[in-house]
Amino acid sequence: xxxxxxxxxxxRLRAGALLLGATLLAGVGLTACxxxxxxxxxxxxxxxxxxxxxxxxxTMARLHDAGKITVGTKFxxxxxxxxxxxxxxxxxxxxxxxxITDALGIPRDKVNFVETVSANREPFIQQxxxxxxxxxxxxNDKRKKVVDFAGPYYVAGQSIxxxxxxxxxxxxxxxxxxxVCSVSGSTPAENIRTVAPKADxxxxxxYAKCADALKNGQVDAVxxxxxxxxxxIDKDPDxxxxxxxxxxxxxxxxxxxxxxxxxxxFINDTLEAAYSDGRWAKAFKDTVGKVEPTTPTPPPVxxxxx
Ligand code: GLU
Numbered sequence: 001x002x003x004x005x006x007x008x009x010x011x012r013l014r015a016g017a018l019l020l021g022a023t024l025l026a027g028v029g030l031t032a033c034x035x036x037x038x039x040x041x042x043x044x045x046x047x048x049x050x051x052x053x054x055x056x057x058x059t060m061a062r063l064h065d066a067g068k069i070t071v072g073t074k075f076x077x078x079x080x081x082x083x084x085x086x087x088x089x090x091x092x093x094x095x096x097x098x099x100i101t102d103a104l105g106i107p108r109d110k111v112n113f114v115e116t117v118s119a120n121r122e123p124f125i126q127q128x129x130x131x132x133x134x135x136x137x138x139x140n141d142k143r144k145k146v147v148d149f150a151g152p153y154y155v156a157g158q159s160i161x162x163x164x165x166x167x168x169x170x171x172x173x174x175x176x177x178x179x180v181c182s183v184s185g186s187t188p189a190e191n192i193r194t195v196a197p198k199a200d201x202x203x204x205x206x207y208a209k210c211a212d213a214l215k216n217g218q219v220d221a222v223x224x225x226x227x228x229x230x231x232x233i234d235k236d237p238d239x240x241x242x243x244x245x246x247x248x249x250x251x252x253x254x255x256x257x258x259x260x261x262x263x264x265x266f267i268n269d270t271l272e273a274a275y276s277d278g279r280w281a282k283a284f285k286d287t288v289g290k291v292e293p294t295t296p297t298p299p300p301v302x303x304x305x306x
Pocket of ligand 1: 118135138187188224225250
């Protein structure tokens, strides 16, 4: 187990690892009692709200009656949605998904995760290829024109990652003439055009590819949400570092079909319940907590009217 962000504080690193170990053990204990809400071992377990009933005609009733759901998430983002060796995605977005699908009474092994990259999230929702998207998906007005969002369930911020030995890039203001990698269809790729108009933007379809390009020296920096970059550093702590702090707010929402207010309200209610009973905090600690030992206060959900 690695907790590379505690560099220079080995005592805290060990304490963090021990704490995380204790948390994992506690989780195993709960699983043995049949009441845990995470892990791979729970595939066939009945979901907690299997007896839930929903008003006829709602998306909740349709999904509950079908007993299955298709969810778009990232497959290449450590800490949020990363395929494990058995081919299942793991991370905070996956745990948030389980909280929602449990409330719908859908068994864990009937949650079909499909990969959504940054650029195809809105089309996948619009075309009905997924029932919802939980994929480090920033809520913004442009996207709200074509999809709706429950949440936010987390607020990230855009930052910059460079090679660990880089000394000339110190943040967004030193990117002029530099090759900066981001991902098509993402908010950081849009935003960097305004924030650093003289940067030379290189776009891929996933951040892991940007990390490879940075490692190969094809680009000078990678920009996206801080926690996504922390996930890349976690995988390669000797190669990369963050510079310059954060300079945007990226509230992560759950994307659903536009106009499905009842489903949005249901997800918001479910998130609020998970905020108050500790499931949200556990999901965070088990995933992002690996690099961010302080569990934040969850953001208030935004029950906007469109
Ligand atoms: N949160 C940002 C977005 O939704 C960046 C992360 C991503 O591309 O998934 O565009």
